[in-house]
Amino acid sequence: MSSNQVATLVQRARAGDxxxxxxxxxxxxxxxxxxxxxxxxDPFEAEDLTQEAILRAxxxxxxxxxxxxxxxxxxxxxxxxxxxxxxxxxxxxARVTSLDDPLQAEEGSVAREVRDPQRDPQELAEAxxxxxxxxxxxxxxxxKLRAVVLLFDMQGLSxxxxxxxxxxxxxxxxxxxxxxxxRLKELLEPYxxxxx
Amino acid sequence: MRRCREYETxxxxxxxxxxxxxxQAAVRRHLDECPAxxxxxxxxxxxxxxxxxxxxxxxxxxxxxxxxxxxxSQRITWFDRVxxxxxxxxxxxxxxxxxxxxxxxxxxxVTLQGLGPAADTGAEVVAVAPATGVHAVSxxxxxxxxxxxxxxxxxxxxxxxQAYWGVESVQLATYAR
Numbered sequence: 001m002s003s004n005q006v007a008t009l010v011q012r013a014r015a016g017d018x019x020x021x022x023x024x025x026x027x028x029x030x031x032x033x034x035x036x037x038x039x040x041x042d043p044f045e046a047e048d049l050t051q052e053a054i055l056r057a058x059x060x061x062x063x064x065x066x067x068x069x070x071x072x073x074x075x076x077x078x079x080x081x082x083x084x085x086x087x088x089x090x091x092x093x094a095r096v097t098s099l100d101d102p103l104q105a106e107e108g109s110v111a112r113e114v115r116d117p118q119r120d121p122q123e124l125a126e127a128x129x130x131x132x133x134x135x136x137x138x139x140x141x142x143x144k145l146r147a148v149v150l151l152f153d154m155q156g157l158s159x160x161x162x163x164x165x166x167x168x169x170x171x172x173x174x175x176x177x178x179x180x181x182x183r184l185k186e187l188l189e190p191y192x193x194x195x196x
Numbered sequence: 197m198r199r200c201r202e203y204e205t206x207x208x209x210x211x212x213x214x215x216x217x218x219x220q221a222a223v224r225r226h227l228d229e230c231p232a233x234x235x236x237x238x239x240x241x242x243x244x245x246x247x248x249x250x251x252x253x254x255x256x257x258x259x260x261x262x263x264x265x266x267x268x269s270q271r272i273t274w275f276d277r278v279x280x281x282x283x284x285x286x287x288x289x290x291x292x293x294x295x296x297x298x299x300x301x302x303x304x305x306v307t308l309q310g311l312g313p314a315a316d317t318g319a320e321v322v323a324v325a326p327a328t329g330v331h332a333v334s335x336x337x338x339x340x341x342x343x344x345x346x347x348x349x350x351x352x353x354x355x356x357x358q359a360y361w362g363v364e365s366v367q368l369a370t371y372a373r
Contacts, residue, residue, distance in 0.1 A: 018267050029263075033255040047259050054263060059272050134246045152212070153247040159214065178208040184243045191246065192239045 001027060006070050013061045021058055028071060029054070031155060032078050038150050039082040041139045049085055053078040072165040075151060079166060083143045130191060137187035145180035152177055199226075200233050207233065211240045 001009075012020035032053060037046035057064075057077050064073055138146055147166060151157045157165065162173045185192055203226050209215040210223040227234040 016272075022264065022267065029260065030252070030254050033259070034253040037253045038250065043253060043255075046253075047255050050255060050259065051263050051266060055266055055270055058267055058270060130246070131250060134250055138247070149247060153244055154250060154252070159212075174205060174208060177212065178204065181208075181211070181240045181243050184247070185239050188243060188246060192242045 007066065010061065010064060010066070010070065013058075018058075021061065024070065025054055025057070025074075028074055032074060035075070035150055035155050036078055036082050038135070038138060038154060039079070039143070039146060040085060041135065045085065049078070049081050053081050056081070068164045069161070072157070072161045075155070075157070075165040076167070079147050079151075083147070086143055133188060133191065137184050140187055141180055141183055145176055145183065148173060148176040149180035149184070200230060203230075203233060207237050207240070211237060211244055 006024065009020045009024040013024055029050065033046055033050045036049045036053070037043050040046055040049065053074065057074055060077075064070070068076070138150070141149065148162060151162045151165065152159075159170055159173050159177075162168070163170045166173070168176075203223065206215060206219050206223050206226075209219060215223060223237075227237055
């Protein structure tokens, strides 16, 4: 979607056109959900948070001035909601997503996602275990570090976009990213060492 | 070790793929000389690969219809339009500031300024509320050019006489700056 199209949709949404807002939000729903699910480590809660973030964006569309892109603005709202949810429920260390949960990947569920006819069951089990370990390690990061590493590595935002989304100086984004990776390296040492 | 610390940020940028050519060359040179940093960089790259390798998740098919329904029934107030994107903590701060302003204006005092005697009129400004333009001055409240000039004011209008903060015979006047 071009920036002109976004600007037009934003204008219409501000005027109360719900369909325009839906068109605006449509390309972001899946990615926002995926990000929030990794942030809180709970696919069911992530659905609620996704709704909450989008409803809040809808209410506040009048305050969106276009200084940030719509995507970064949405991630800002989503991150705030996720961090609030973690705080509110007194579990800054988010509970870990179970692989038994019916998580769905873009190409199917998580379980199906790792299923590959070319790979034997043991390989699949190892891949599933690794996914679980990585999610566990991410859940052990503080929400601040978690948000930065997920936005950069999973959502593909640039340093600048993350700085905008989280209202942080660029240097802080870089240092948090480095710290997050260093912490993950400690938490995932057996896997990282194995790769070496 | 100190030299290695200096390379931390560059190694981070290198792992992120955001280092420019000169930075990449500098990191490569350092990694060639420093096995510890080379191992660290490789481990960080591996970590990045693990995080990037996590499958993207997608919501249940029920999410979009539920969202559409809630969007259509959502009532949006002017407050939402202005403050809707703010966090509760930001809202609390804004509300606190607003409350302070309301209390201050309600009391007719925002700041105290001891501007001293105004010219040779004997009048003294004892309190100023810039937001409302109301100034309490000691009696008399002259509106001479000298007084107004000394206070940086213009177009004074005497509003009322009243006791003010224990000062007798204080007059309240409204001036424009």
